[in-house]
Amino acid sequence: MDKRFDNYINQIVSGLKCSKEEKNDIKEEIKDHLTLLKTEYLEEGYSENVAIQKALYSxxxxNHIQEGLQHSLFPYYRLIKISKWILFGLYSIVLLWNLLLMRMLDRIFNYKYFNTYFWYPENTHSFFDLKVWKLNSNIIPFHNVYEYITGTNRFNVDIIIHNTLGNILIFIPLGFFLPILFNKYNSLSKVFIVSLLLTCIIELLQFFLQLGQFDIDDIILNTIGGIAGYLIIKLLMRAPLYTKRKASQKQVI
Structure with a gap:
């Protein structure tokens, strides 16, 4: 196909907010229409160069076609896009509030009292003391999870749920939002990496700001939550309603 057709089609399709598969379908539809127009002009006696120009003009x-396609594919795209960003912003605030900001405020207003988030052994007051690091960190995978599950007589149920299931649930929205808002995070491996890096950063901030203990189990559970959110959104995209909308897009052009 002529490069002018390729450039024209790419200009239209590249700006559409839809999946890669949907873009490929639309490209094929536009290409078929342009080829048909070109053939008609060739049959009328025009040269190939003129036929291509007239097909593009016709x-x-x-830009107008792109706007029309986007509206046809998703009539309320702008409203939904804004809503998704608002929800993501609210989720980010809730996440940071629960894991960092609330603890910071608690320590600011209760600095004279015992720090319930970070412990110091007796006769130890230096943060850089090895005993302090050992007491406030766990680098053995699933060690604390095992302690919670087998220690129901030592821990309240709400503490067990908060430190196990809660750590998964709080990161599920992250895996849900990433592929929806950012095209480059539309794969399991990338969501896994982002979830892992983010929870590592939060764990390290909690530890060095003395707002919590560094726990490898938290990192594992948070990352599982991010992956679970990604798998949920992918399953939703395979739901009958989504599949029906995708199938109908071939009739748009």
Whole structure:
């Protein structure tokens, strides 16, 4: 196909907010229409170069077509896009509030009292003391999870749920939002990496700001939550309603 057709189609499709598969379908539809127009002009006696130019002119302005396609594919795209960013912002605030900000405020207003988030052994007051680091960190995978599960007689149920299931649930929205808002995070491996890096950063901040203990189990459970959120959104995209919308897009052009 002529490069002018390729450039024209790419100009239209590249700006559409839809999946890669949907873009490929739309490209094929536009290509078929342009080829048909070109053939008609060739049959009328025009040269190939003129036929291509007239086909592009007849098809219309690329920007206007892109706007029409986006509206047809998703009539309330702008409203939904804004809503998704608002929800993501609210989730980010809730996440940071629960894991960092609330603890910071608690320590600011209760600095004279015992720090319930970070412990110091007796006769030890230096943060850089090895005993302090050992007491406030766990680098053995699932060690604390095992302690919670087998220690129901030593821990309240709400503490067990908060430190196990809660650590998974709080990161599920992250895996849900990443592929929706950012095209480059539309794969399991990338969501895994982002979830892992983010929870590592939070754990390290909690530890060095003395707002919590460094726990490898938290990192594992948070990352599982991010992966679970990604798998949930992928399953939703395979739901009948989504599949029906995708199938109907071939009739848009």
């Amino acid at each position: 098809f219309g302005d690329g």
